[in-house]
Amino acid sequence: MRATINDIARKAGVSKTTVSFAFNNPSKISKETFDRVMRIADELGYVPDPVARTLATRQTGAIGLLLPQSIQEIFVNPHISEILRGIGEVCDREGLSLGILTPLKGVLSQTIRNAAVDGLITLGIGPGMSVLELFRQRGLPFVTIDGAPAEKIVNVGIDDELSAERLMDEVLARGHRDIAIFTLKNVTLSDNGDHFSLTNDRRFAGFTRACERHGLAPERLRVYHTEVTLESGRAAARAILAEPKRPTAVICLADIQAFGVYEECRLAGVSIPEGLSVVGFDDVPLAQLVNPPLTTLGQSGFLKGELAAQSLVELIAGKTVESKALDAELIVRGSLRSV
């Protein structure tokens, strides 16, 4: 049985308060008692129970990243790793722990109920989704990333619609008319039919606008429902390469999918961009390293994470925080050519 604060107090001949002070507020007791208490605590291997402390202080010293996917799916996406780095930067700075919160047994609301955190960052969750109501109930401060800016919701993200429009503009301006699109299909894990693809929807809105402006019927876009994984990108690429009339360009809504396209093209002897133009989203660190370097819509995952976490910290501290729109930049590299 682990030693408790009572054991220490008894053995040291002082009260619980004194022991507590020794650990949390040493200046309030004399040096002698402090030393004695600590020595005994050391002998008995006493460590204050963090859970009990949390119950008493009402703060956990942890924030959570709430994701509607399984952990499995998360860490195949380098962009999310970048977001985590940004969040981590703030955690280090503020001395906070980080919890990765995913649906428990497929039920996200379960996760939220059980989350022992001071606040949450969510990814891809927008207004109207039922989980937000749970945050309210629990009184949990939260910040969304890639959510939808709305009343009373602090969001951090780029303008996905505009960004997608700009990207499609560039592709169309280069003469492409037969275009494939790899989507962000996420397994739906909510308990009420929410689907977590706000980003997907907004980008398609942008694509549509660009197409209409260039006189291309949006229906002409060939949509492949892909997950955000290398393998899914490869599978869809194989499908494309096998088609009788191959598209001249493929737009991947995540860079990681594009890397899969690269691989299949290499295997099939199709050179990029001569045989197929490829563009992506995110500009993950490896995008500039592949050959040819990937044309992509750059957004800083690190910054998204950092700003979201910083905002959350302020929210927890009771401050008022505004949503933030981040810059996104079309980065044209060698993987896109004119036809």
Added chain:
Amino acid sequence: MRATINDIARKAGVSKTTVSFAFNNPSKISKETFDRVMRIADELGYVPDPVARTLATRQTGAIGLLLPQSIQEIFVNPHISEILRGIGEVCDREGLSLGILTPLKGVLSQTIRNAAVDGLITLGIGPGMSVLELFRQRGLPFVTIDGAPAEKIVNVGIDDELSAERLMDEVLARGHRDIAIFTLKNVTLSDNGDHFSLTNDRRFAGFTRACERHGLAPERLRVYHTEVTLESGRAAARAILAEPKRPTAVICLADIQAFGVYEECRLAGVSIPEGLSVVGFDDVPLAQLVNPPLTTLGQSGFLKGELAAQSLVELIAGKTVESKALDAELIVRGSLRSV
């Protein structure tokens, strides 16, 4: 103020127990009272407090991954992402949450004291390190990954020494004698001088054995102290390429560093493997996608994470668990040639 179990009990005209049962053990109360309690709970927006519950049940439903680096450093390494995927697989299966535990304000022991988890997985922490004593004090079950197998310690990992020896054997057998090595330098974050590079040390032991067998003085190896990042790999690569007598091969203790070498070689117009052979460790998913595909010592991060987490779950359940040695395989691809 959030509603508590007392509020619900009073309003529903029942006792706390009944409310508790309604949430945790509905079969023990009648359907009518259950419905009434839940309706009122719903009206008042009541959600049981997870912290209080944890205090009473003595279990958090979470496990932690304890890392001696900052979060920033962790997520630049794809191999760790793979490990996280493996751990996540088990978390999903078992309905557990995952905490990323890193040094709080540079002090790992602080993190351990405050960790509200049922058990821990550590990375690169071996016997004799002071943090292990803290686990004991807190009575926390733990499993190490890439630690050192020892009495009473459950470890999961490959035989790094043997693996490194095999890899060096191959490099030497191909005639290389002027070899650069990029190490795993980790910022030391412990409070007592522990250094977290067990893996680094063991691999060097393996290198040394291979060198001696081939009649190459181990001192001839050119050691570059690099971090496990792309940038660090690039920086060291630049140093190599600038040297008057360039090595013929570079061994990176992490694939991610090798990608940095690829990039600098491309910029410098040095072709791989003609101008420089490159080999790595881990076989991260992208290793087979770069051009030329990377020769590397393959180990499954996913499996490491999965086995470690599975072992931890069993340990928490009170079972006895053995350490596990995983297979590692030298994967020869195009980036290594004979001289």
Added chain:
DNA sequence: CTGTTAGCGCATTCAA
């Protein structure tokens, strides 16, 4: 099936 009671381990206000 439901209520009473006693913890879980610690923080903190108020007296002494």
Added chain:
DNA sequence: TTGAATGCGCTAACAG
């Protein structure tokens, strides 16, 4: 400077 008392919100024997 120290101690007694109270509360944090919930669970779980045990009794009814």
